[in-house]
Amino acid sequence: MKFLCSLFGHQPPVYARKGWYSPGEEYGRVIRGGVDGLGTEHAAVEAECARCGERFVVARIHLPPEKA
Numbered sequence: 655m656k657f658l659c660s661l662f663g664h665q666p667p668v669y670a671r672k673g674w675y676s677p678g679e680e681y682g683r684v685i686r687g688g689v690d691g692l693g694t695e696h697a698a699v700e701a702e703c704a705r706c707g708e709r710f711v712v713a714r715i716h717l718p719p720e721k722a
Contacts, residue, residue, distance in 0.1 A: 656706040664703035664710045682712055693719075 659665070667680040680701065687696035695717040700709050 655708055659703060659706050659708070664708065665705045666712060667701045667704050683709075684715075686717070695719075 667682075682699040682701040685698045685700055687698065689695050697715050697717050698711045699713045699715060701712045702709055
């Protein structure tokens with residue numbers, strides 16, 4: 655972890671050096687979590703920090719219900 659990341663937190667991948675893709679189209683990884691008492695499935699989105707490259711949680715999300 656870089657010094658700036660330890661002071662200010664990780665930097666989202668949208669700030670990474672631009673490549674052939676458009677800004678904001680970087681990939682993340684969805685990590686499934688548990689299901690709460692209401693039946694809502696929880697998950698988190700992980701991505702690489704634009705400064706240090708370490709993976710971190712970018713967002714926590716609710717997954718849509720699966721269709722039968």
